[in-house]
Structures are given as structure tokens and as C-alpha cells.
Amino acid sequence: MIHTAERADFDLIASWVKPNERVLDLGCGDGSLLKRLIEERGAYGYGIEREEAGVQAAIAQGINVIQGDLEQGLAGFDDGTFNHVVLSRTLQTVRHTERLLTEMLRVGREAVVSFPNFAYWKNRMAVMRGRMPVSEDLPYEWFDTPNLRFFTLLDFESLCAKMQLVIRERQVLDESGRLILEEPNFLGSLAVYRLGR
Amino acid sequence: MSVGIVFPQQAHFSSPLMLKSGALLPVFDLVYETYGTLNAAKSNAILVCHALSGHHHVAGYYADQTENIGWWDNIIGPGRPLDTDRFFIVGVNNLGGCHGSTGPASVNPATGKHWGADFPVVTVEDWVEAQARLADILGIDAWAAVIGGSLGGMQALQWTLSFPERVRHSLVIAAAAKLSAENIAFNEIARQAILSDPDFHGGNYYAHHVRPLNGLRLARMLGHITYLSDDQMAEKFGRRQRPGAGSYSFDVEFEIESYLRYQGDKFAGLFDANTYLRMTRALDYFDPALAYDGQLATALAPARASFLVIAFSTDWRFAPFRSREIVHALVHNGQSVAYAESNCAHGHDSFLMEDAYYHAVVASYLQRITL
Numbered sequence: 108m109i110h111t112a113e114r115a116d117f118d119l120i121a122s123w124v125k126p127n128e129r130v131l132d133l134g135c136g137d138g139s140l141l142k143r144l145i146e147e148r149g150a151y152g153y154g155i156e157r158e159e160a161g162v163q164a165a166i167a168q169g170i171n172v173i174q175g176d177l178e179q180g181l182a183g184f185d186d187g188t189f190n191h192v193v194l195s196r197t198l199q200t201v202r203h204t205e206r207l208l209t210e211m212l213r214v215g216r217e218a219v220v221s222f223p224n225f226a227y228w229k230n231r232m233a234v235m236r237g238r239m240p241v242s243e244d245l246p247y248e249w250f251d252t253p254n255l256r257f258f259t260l261l262d263f264e265s266l267c268a269k270m271q272l273v274i275r276e277r278q279v280l281d282e283s284g285r286l287i288l289e290e291p292n293f294l295g296s297l298a299v300y301r302l303g304r
Numbered sequence: 305m306s307v308g309i310v311f312p313q314q315a316h317f318s319s320p321l322m323l324k325s326g327a328l329l330p331v332f333d334l335v336y337e338t339y340g341t342l343n344a345a346k347s348n349a350i351l352v353c354h355a356l357s358g359h360h361h362v363a364g365y366y367a368d369q370t371e372n373i374g375w376w377d378n379i380i381g382p383g384r385p386l387d388t389d390r391f392f393i394v395g396v397n398n399l400g401g402c403h404g405s406t407g408p409a410s411v412n413p414a415t416g417k418h419w420g421a422d423f424p425v426v427t428v429e430d431w432v433e434a435q436a437r438l439a440d441i442l443g444i445d446a447w448a449a450v451i452g453g454s455l456g457g458m459q460a461l462q463w464t465l466s467f468p469e470r471v472r473h474s475l476v477i478a479a480a481a482k483l484s485a486e487n488i489a490f491n492e493i494a495r496q497a498i499l500s501d502p503d504f505h506g507g508n509y510y511a512h513h514v515r516p517l518n519g520l521r522l523a524r525m526l527g528h529i530t531y532l533s534d535d536q537m538a539e540k541f542g543r544r545q546r547p548g549a550g551s552y553s554f555d556v557e558f559e560i561e562s563y564l565r566y567q568g569d570k571f572a573g574l575f576d577a578n579t580y581l582r583m584t585r586a587l588d589y590f591d592p593a594l595a596y597d598g599q600l601a602t603a604l605a606p607a608r609a610s611f612l613v614i615a616f617s618t619d620w621r622f623a624p625f626r627s628r629e630i631v632h633a634l635v636h637n638g639q640s641v642a643y644a645e646s647n648c649a650h651g652h653d654s655f656l657m658e659d660a661y662y663h664a665v666v667a668s669y670l671q672r673i674t675l
Contacts, residue, residue, distance in 0.1 A: 183632035
């Protein structure tokens with residue numbers, strides 16, 4: 108997926124990155140997040156992107172982007188190289204979900220994962236009305252979506268428990284990027300997790 | 305746009321060059337071409353390194369030979385990825401070459417005869433040393449970028465190790481940090497074709513006024529197959545037969561045979577067999593990690609340049625995973641590297657083609673260089 112505009116989950120992710128920390132951004136698109144982490148937070152980073160348009164845009168932005176397919180894993184990247192491995196709004200497009208999460212916590216000390224919450228109330232309403240949801244965080248029609256997996260906060264947390272991943276922090280946002288503190292699985296449209304081992 | 309009419313220049317070096325083999329080259333010449341204008345700060349120079357059979361004539365054409373267009377003309381010129389409105393581009397014929405730089409066909413000043421078999425084996429490191437002397441003459445302290453494909457990519461990589469402070473960006477295209485055994489095997493067959501030609505005369509064929517044309521033809525035919533992709537050959541030639549085919553003979557019956565013979569003949573007419581032997585050996589020997597127990601990351605650690613590594617999905621001679629080895633070694637060290645993998649269909653030779661994505665990546669990368 109190609110990142111476009113400034114996004115609320117970027118603010119959260121940026122707040123978690125300290126100067127000189129090493130970041131790997133998976134599915135980095137045009138490199139906007141990395142550029143921001145480098146410029147604002149003094150981080151050092153690489154991105155991985157599959158799509159040509161994203162790779163070219165990231166190169167134009169001066170980002171250390173490496174063209175590759177996340178489904179192939181992160182072979183060639185050493186264990187524990189990165190402070191943060193970020194997977195922003197991409198997990199739902201990945202087929203090998205467990206393998207990728209495992210790989211993220213192999214090459215990084217912490218995994219940062221954001222994804223659209225399928226249980227967000229507007230999504231539930233859409234399904235109640237008999238239609239698949241199309242929204243800010245799920246902006247595709249069912250027939251042209253890159254998303255392969257549709258899951259909720261509860262689903263993701265039960266996978267983390269099964270995989271024995273430690274949830275260090277969870278922030279949930281609504282469509283306007285406001286933090287949701289109550290009923291996150293109902294009121295939150297985008298979830299951002301910090302995971303560790 | 306094309307850079308238009310260009311002309312070769314010659315640099316003479318009268319202080320000896322100690323080669324990696326231990327041999328000493330007392331004097332030597334390098335032939336080169338330049339396109340664009342060197343800025344006042346001399347910060348906009350890009351060195352283009354050539355591959356196995358390349359030379360200094362990288363872009364434009366000669367006034368008296370308008371059909372003789374530089375081998376990488378599609379990427380160099382005003383508005384092209386190596387934009388001559390912005391950069392000063394230098395192409396050079398390597399030592400041991402046969403297009404004007406000192407090589408086996410040159411006269412050995414010590415004997416007054418052709419060097420022939422006595423011309424030393426040159427390495428990628430030697431080429432970089434010689435190119436650095438050319439940079440000195442041009443007044444270029446540090447290249448904005450060094451770029452090359454295949455064997456040229458190896459030079460672009462070696463530059464960052466031999467002279468870390470003299471290269472700001474290194475573009476390593478369709479290359480590898482060392483050849484595979486299969487690659488060396490192909491080179492060996494090519495060399496055996498030349499060495500076993502009765503006209504080779506131990507490399508001193510110049511004195512016999514003959515050339516091992518047949519060996520050179522075979523070497524090129526073999527090489528040519530490995531530079532293309534199976535799909536591309538199928539698309540271009542398939543199993544199409546020539547008129548009069550089906551005679552149950554060993555004449556040219558298939559189009560691909562005709563094409564290979566044509567390419568072999570053309571090459572043998574232009575190239576020097578002793579140079580071919582040395583260029584393939586330079587490929588074989590290149591292995592910066594050898595001195596570091598095979599640890600490529602350790603070998604690349606001294607590099608200060610930013611890297612752009614590009615591979616082509618259909619290149620089976622230097623497959624993308626060979627490029628990723630370089631990328632992962634650089635990432636291991638926390639060095640600056642971007643990597644792009646193009647789906648260009650032309651196999652190893654894709655680096656010479658005008659593939660939109662590949663050219664866009666090179667252009668985007670070079671545009672961000674500060675001068």
C-alpha cells in the first residue's frame with residue numbers, strides 16, 4: 108500500500124521513537140513516515156516496499172528503501188537490528204500473518220503494528236445494512252481491496268496471546284484521529300499496538 | 305535528448321602503476337570521454353564504469369560516424385537520468401582494454417613490440433586505481449557518483465572501498481559482490497574457446513598477423529546467451545526456422561543460430577582476444593570479502609558512500625539475490641542503501657535497456673544528490 112497524507116497513527120508512532128534509534132518500516136510506501144522519523148525524531152531507518160511507485164517515490168525523498176515482498180519474510184536482516192519494526196496499516200494485506208509478526212520481533216526489539224478495526228461501529232453498521240464497509244480506514248471496494256484479512260482488536264489480541272507476544276501499549280483512534288479510551292473495539296477505527304517478546 | 309557530437313580524449317600517465325598482481329605498469333594511457341560541464345566546485349562529476357566488452361564511448365556519437373552511438377546513450381543526456389545539464393559525466397576505457405587505453409595490443413615500451421601475452425592481468429582494484437589517477441588529472445576530488453552495470457557495478461562498489469572519501473554515491477547495477485562458481489565456469493569456457501584457437505599463438509598473435517577470431521566468436525556466442533533471458537529469446541526468435549531449413553545439416557537452420565553467429569562475428573571483428581581473457585579474469589577475481597573470511601559486511605564497512613543497488617528479475621547471470629547480498633551487508637552495517645528490483649524482461653542485459661521504472665529510479669536517486 109502507498110502511504111499518502113499525514114496520518115494520525117504516524118503521530119503516535121513518532122512519539123515512540125527516540126533519537127538514534129533504528130527503525131525498519133515495512134510497507135513504507137513513499138517513505139513519508141520514515142522521513143518524518145528521521146527529520147523530527149533523529150531516527151535512522153530503512154523501509155521495505157513492494158510497489159514500484161512507492162519505491163521510486165521513497166528514493167526521490169532520499170529514503171533508504173529496499174524493494175521486496177513482505178510475504179517472503181525478512182531473510183537477510185539480522186536478529187535484533189532495529190529498535191522498532193513498524194507495520195503501518197499493512198498487516199491486513201499480508202497472507203502470512205503469524206510468520207511476519209514473528210519475523211518483526213526477530214529483527215526488531217519492538218514491533219509497532221497499526222491496522223483498521225473491522226469491529227468499528229460504522230463497519231458493523233455497514234454489514235448490518237448488508238454491505239461491506241468502505242471508510243477512511245477501509246477505503247476500498249470489496250472487489251479491488253488489497254486487504255486479505257479482516258479482523259478486530261479482540262481478534263488481534265487473541266492472536267498475540269496465542270503467539271505469546273507481549274502487548275506493551277495499545278492506542279485506538281477514531282476516523283478523525285482522536286484517541287478512544289472507552290469501548291475501543293466499538294468506537295475505534297484504527298488500532299496501534301506496541302508489541303514485544 | 306542526445307548529448308550530440310562527442311570526441312574521445314587521451315590521458316597519459318608517466319608514473320608507474322603497481323598492479324594487484326605485483327606487476328608494474330611503467331607508463332599507461334587511458335582514453336575517456338566527457339559530457340556536460342564540470343561545475344566550479346567540481347562537485348558534479350559522475351564516473352561511468354564499463355562492463356566486460358565496454359569502453360569510453362558511453363553517450364552521443366562521433367562527427368564522422370553518426371551511427372556509432374555510445375553504449376549507454378539512452379540514460380545520458382540533457383533531461384535523461386544522468387542529466388548532462390546538471391552533471392559532468394566521464395566514461396573511460398579500462399586498462400587492458402582494446403579501445404585506446406593501454407592494453408595487450410599496445411606497444412610495450414620496453415620491447416618495442418606488442419605487449420601480447422606479457423600484458424599483466426588487471427583487476428577491478430587496478431582499474432579503480434587508474435581511474436583515480438584520471439580523476440586527479442580532471443581535478444575531481446570526489447565523484448558525486450560512480451555508476452556501472454555488471455562488471456561496471458563491481459567497479460562502482462570497489463571505488464567506495466579503495467577511495468571511501470572520493471565517492472559520495474555508488475550505483476551498483478546488475479552486479480554481485482563476487483561471481484558464483486557457475487559464472488566462473490561460463491568465463492572459463494569462453495577463455496578456453498580463445499586459448500584453444502590455433503590462431504591464438506600463446507597470446508602473441510599480433511606478431512603472426514592473425515587473430516583468434518573463431519575462439520572470440522565462440523566466447524561471445526556463449527556469453528550472449530547468458531546475458532539474455534529465456535523468455536526474451538523465445539519471444540524474439542522462438543523456434544523460427546530460416547528459409548531452406550530442414551536439410552538435416554549443421555548449417556544455420558534456426559533464427560537464433562543466425563543471430564548468435566551474427567553477434568559472434570560482429571564482436572570478433574571489433575574486440576581483442578587478450579582483452580577478453582583479462583576482462584573475464586577481472587570478473588572472476590573480484591571478491592572484496594575474500595580478505596575478510598568471506599564476511600561481506602566487514603569488507604564493505606569502510607565505505608562512506610550512499611548506495612543505490614538495482615537488479616533485474618530476469619537476470620539469471622547476476623540474479624537479484626546476489627544484489628540483495630550487497631544490500632543486506634550494507635544494512636547490517638547501518639550504511640545508507642536503497643534497492644530496486646525491476647521486472648525488465650531482457651535478462652542481464654536489462655541494465656543497458658530503456659526500462660521506464662529502472663530509469664525513473666536512477667533519475668530520482670540522482671536528482672536528490674546535492675552538488
